[in-house]
Amino acid sequence: MIEIIDGNASAAWGARRAKAQCVPCFPITPTTEIIETIAAWKAKGEFQGEFVQLESEHSAASAAFGASITGARVFTATSSQGLLLMHELLPIISGCRTPMVLTTVSRCLSAPIGLWPDHNDTLAMRDAGWIMLICETNQEVLDSVIMGYKISENKKILLPVIVNMDGFVHSYTRTEVDIPEQKMIDNFLPHPELEIKLDVKKPMTLGIPAMGLDYMKYRAQLHRAMLDSFEVVETVQKEWAKLTKRKYDFVEEYKLKGAKAAIVMIGANTTIAKAAVDMMRKKGKKVGLLRIRLFRPFPEKQIKKALEKLKDIAVVDQNICPGMGGILYPEIKMALSGCKAKITNYIHGLGGNFVAEQDYIDILNDVVKNKKQERKWQM
């Protein structure tokens, strides 16, 4: 069924079609509409899961953890400072190998207080042991929430998944979205029983103390599970493509064939950058774009394969690590170590600072002209 809905509603539909059994939440702009949508469905009897509003995001994440370790399918969502408040729980959730899907709707961090998007909130979670899917379109959000459960609940993986979209330019943008039929999702997404879960009939402890070497073994296992999830993500995406004809990969290569220069970026602004690539291609410029969709685990191999033959690469970060630069930049440089490409970092769109096609055209022209590998601000 085709509906005109925004990014927030797309995430809510993902949770509804996945039949999330528990939605603990606390509202924050620009996520609120996800929670409002689910609450309205619940009030009308269209959503069967438990809807619980807590007194903070920290409590929401705690409740999500508690519900999930009893074997319930859990969905929640947050943004910005709300995500930072959840942060304390995120390594616990992944460390206890607890499956769930958390939709993060990117909004810049305070201070100063902003409402519009950049990626500092979500990227701050990069070391939390969560699989991270960073989306560009409404359809991708809906599809990724559903696929997220299938990845998260895989017995070999048992890791929580973040599905990210940008606030405003994505979360409030309405487009046509294909909402899959319930029956199809029920077949695609059975709910596997957790082998290890909290059960009053079979008491056990989760999240035990582990010192030194024992601790290190747990972390090594978590890392291993993350690396193993590449295969699972790939399988699930292939299965989804067969079912819906919508193909997703770890990275999205856009007009990279024959390209000499390219932009590397994440998020909703990619759509605008692609339009810039189209405009330059029409004028015969050999440019392209690589969008990173799977951010954790980090698909080094696919990135290297896509970019190794290029001459000039612009890593466009919509985030800032003060005192270091863009967060994506060193990761792309690591993936491309040993390659000859000149890699320049551009910081843009912080706090939702407006961007247009011309900004990306300027970046692509600059990255070709520029002789040094350096970091630049695109204001």
Next chain:
Amino acid sequence: MISIRIHGRGGQGVKKAAQILARAAYLAGYKTQDFALYGAERRGAPVTSFVRIDKNSINTRGYVWNPDYIIVLDDTLELSCHLEGRKKITKELVNTNKDLKLPVHYCHVDATGIAVKELGKNIPNIALLGAFVKIFEPITFEHLEKAVEIELGKKHPEALQKNLKAAKECHDKVIC
């Protein structure tokens, strides 16, 4: 691709206007994208919304810098900046009952007066869209009617009829 930028104030239905327009264009067979931009939500604050429509898929997003149409819901806004980015072919529609002495040609109608008369409050969005249909070829008044019905939902059947009556009056009275 055809793009529309709508300026107004919080409470006037700026976001809803974009949603209704996009819905009407969708009903007329277009691919659509609508989006609203605002700061901390409050009544009276400037709000901007955007609509893009195309027979093919829409391959961009975000702020519309060079719109084909500009709709202004409130004539107390700083109009010079809201008319920024206009192209030679851009058409403007302003909700006003005054001579604004703008440097550009614009269509105008007193949508606020008509909305206040019909609805009892200053929510001129749907009324003004009635006038917009006159200068915006892709949709008909019937598309608008159906779109308003879908976007307002079934909760307020009375408001629906009053709004459509106001829209019809604006449609008849707009001066270009």
